[in-house]
Amino acid sequence: MDYDKLAVExxxxxxxxxxxxxxxxxxEALHGxxxxxxxxxxxxxxxxxxxxxxxxxxxSVSSARVAAALKNLENKGFVTRRIDKSDRRKIIVxxxxxxxxxxxxxxxKIVDEVTRFLQLLGExxxxxxxxxxxxxxxxMPELWENWRLC
Numbered sequence: 001m002d003y004d005k006l007a008v009e010x011x012x013x014x015x016x017x018x019x020x021x022x023x024x025x026x027x028e029a030l031h032g033x034x035x036x037x038x039x040x041x042x043x044x045x046x047x048x049x050x051x052x053x054x055x056x057x058x059x060s061v062s063s064a065r066v067a068a069a070l071k072n073l074e075n076k077g078f079v080t081r082r083i084d085k086s087d088r089r090k091i092i093v094x095x096x097x098x099x100x101x102x103x104x105x106x107x108x109k110i111v112d113e114v115t116r117f118l119q120l121l122g123e124x125x126x127x128x129x130x131x132x133x134x135x136x137x138x139x140m141p142e143l144w145e146n147w148r149l150c
Contacts, residue, residue, distance in 0.1 A: 022117055025110060026113075026114070032069070033069050034106045036055055036059075036069055036073060036079075037073065037078055037102060037106070038106070040055075040079065040103075041095050041099075041100055041103045048094055049082075049094035049095075051091070051092065051093070052070060052093060055093070073099065077099070078096055078098060078099030078102055079093050079094060079095055079096060079099050080094050081093050118130075
């Protein structure tokens with residue numbers, strides 16, 4: 001098998017996928033403010049919220065980027081920030097009812113889009129696609145461990 005030729009074909013297909021609206025929407029759901037809202041909604045701890053540092057780690061982005069996003073979300077009324085009573089050095093981020101509603105609606109919209117995509121593939125291809133994506137996700141840590149572009 002000519003893996004070089006297959007690699008070029010895969011990169012071309014990935015580029016085409018990258019340009020699609022569905023890909024952009026899913027990417028936003030996994031990286032933007034929508035992700036932050038969803039993360040807070042799903043990971044609210046005993047303190048009633050999450051730490052900005054935890055969001056930063058989960059997203060693999062700088063704390064400054066998370067702080068800017070949290071400021072935008074706070075201005076929209078989707079989150080609040082407060083000082084932790086037990087450790088005044090920590091800030092706890094909490095989702096508001098309006099933020100929870102927005103997160104739920106956005107999540108439902110993304111699930112609907114992905115569902116339509118899988119339906120277009122058909123049952124067999126949809127199951128195979130999900131299986132292969134799972135295999136890719138499994139292989140990625142090993143690949144990234146040895147990754148060197150230059």
